[in-house]
Amino acid sequence: MIAEAGHYALVLALGLAVIQATVPIIGARLRDLALMNVARSTAAAQMVFAVISFGALVALHVTSDFSVANVYENSHSLKPLIYKITGVWGNHEGSMLLWVLILAVFGGLVATFGGNLPTSLRAHVLAAQAWIAASFYLFILTTSNPFIRIANPPIEGRDLNPVLQDIGLAVHPPLLYLGYVGFSISFSFAIAALVEGRIDAAWARWVRPWTLMAWIFLTLGIAMGSYWAYYELGWGGWWFWDPVENASLMPWLAGTALLHSALVMEKRDALKVWTLLLAILTFSLSLLGTFLVRSGVLTSVHAFATDPRRGVFILLILCFFIGGSLSLFAWRASALKQGGLFAPISREGALVLNNLLLTTACATVLVGTLYPLVLEVLTGDKISVGAPFFNITFAPLFLPLLFAVPFGPLLAWKRGDLLGAAQRLIAADAAGLVVAAVVLAFTRGGAVFAPLAIGLGVFVIAGSLTDLAERTALFRVPLPTAVRRARGMPRSAWGTIVAHAGLGLTLIGIVCETTWSSEHIGVMKPGDVAAISGYTATLNDIGQREGPNYRELFSRFTIMEGRDLVGIMTPSKRNFTTRGSSTTEAALLARGASQLYISLGEINNDGAIVVRIYHKPLVLLIWFGALVMAFGGLLSLSDRRLRVGAPKPARASRALQPAE
């Protein structure tokens, strides 16, 4: 009954989406307000039915209704409740349902909070949104229906892949999808602008918060996924340049570029056409990511060829939206008015450089991800494009970008003074060089390049502090005045400073982890001691215990630094009986931003166990930096200027501030 209700709600949502995709456009042509406003009510209703449908699937998983194929294949009655819920999106059908749920909710939000949008713009945006929604509803209903029943219901389910029974999975895909799908809003706005042939600063002001929100979620989603891979896969790697990861990195790079170009458009009314193109490209890359992950083309060309319905369907969606939007762009973009002028050395110029490097870096990732697929289709040759490829293509493009980051905010709009900016950055430069020299002097081993890269990270952080000092005139005015100025600074300026500093932190974390990690692999018996990076790890005991749906081989290590007890670590290995597979539960011990990491290998016949111990210096900065970036985005999002419906700050109040 619940399954049928969920199925039916999904069909109704499809129907509503089709109405929403057509009627408002006709209304806009006829200039009929009532028809255009159909978009608002259908978007709200569509959201309700998508929620009902998703709720039904959650209910089926929670009650372990094994008469539904999706539940049978991915759940187990003994599974803890939390994983019964997260298991809903731990499989293809459920995750696609989550995808459309988020799409429908975003559409509903635009409809609800879009009261002050021009009616025809709102109608076009919601219609574009509905085209996407309708095609994905159709995809789910025809190829990936999660509500299909089994004729003879089995008693027990096949359980969720144990690697996915983890809190990381609960958080990672929803965050990622909120990011992917969030970019659909800027896409729909771009389409609406092209259809209307009109675009202005108000448009950018509308698009920026949505883009920013999607970007925050995507940043958190990527960071979460990376941390999940780090502790769950058991060998301490946090980024694999795996196509699945690249699929999420590409929209992030393009979305970061979009964020910055929308800024130029909002403030200076320039780069309009480019911003539109980026909005289209960002969502296209999100769709590409969905295609790569969902069609199975990465896992096996064979699977793609034998059951092509899903892959071909998503490929069609991909071609329709990317091809259609780019054709619309080619046809209509020339109708848009050109924006303001600016000199190459200016804030705008710096943001153009940012866009250029980000999109180029994104393009190299795209080439590295798709090249093996294309080559295999064309020649049959199989190759793997791994970390070495990306290290020598991505890094040379990203490092100049990082070097340019502190300069951007210090350049004036329209016409900037590069020399002046460089002079103001002398302190930051010095900080970076001093740190690089200190690191070079006090570390052994690793590339010469590494201390310089750390210096670069320090330069980025110090550069954003310089920006703060410049804005508040710190050291030039009395401290209380500077503090008052800092308080009065717009939140978006704080956002820039914080997010850029986060970037520097992540860079430092990445360099430290890749250069100075140490590793100890050995066979240990209870009582054995292993030494690593000034710590000693003593294996106290090994034992077996039962979990809810697994058997666990656990161990206990005492970690000492010199004579001081630092902590106890308990890595384990779980064996899931239903699927006969095992997972490695690594133990982590944080020392400041550094971490000790222990994971277990197989146990020998004589009771000795293979142990892998890592010391990873400053590794936590990688994710902490991402959190800081996301927090910067959040600060910027909370800026009242961006808040929808907030009145513009009165100009008069600005005149009262002390002259600079």
Place this chain on the structure above:
Amino acid sequence: MTRKQRRLTMIGGAIAVLALAAALVLNALRDSIVFFSTPTMAAEKHIPPGRRFRLGGMVRPGSVVRGDRLAVTFDVTDGNATLAVAYQGILPDLFREGQGVVTEGAIDQSGVFRADTVLAKHDETYMPKDVADALKRQGHWKDDYGAKVGGAKVGGEKAASAQGAER
């Protein structure tokens, strides 16, 4: 500067960055990609010792021998040819006799494949893509391998690999 000059500066800069990127990509595609081979292909192509490639196939049942200090040797077979592999380090959770495996390394002077990386997917129904395709082409494909592949793959699922200690 006139509008035209400014635009030319921008376009010039863009072309410079794109050219740099293209050069980097082409250079990287020449040097840093690794080809995939099965034991049969490796024998036919006479891959010289020292050239890195990925070797994929099945771990021949009964061939796994564990030595001291985590050293392990096993045979990788595709039904026609077999290649001995030596590896030192922790094997992935799902490394098993009779199952698909992909290793990366190079053949040494004595004809043994020295692997520094062993890849496996965290799913017992998984057959590495390259292996599945190769076995299928040689007629060794068993359909029960393919039944679940690609069907219920999950978003964040990644290849896990065990890297050798001498990395």
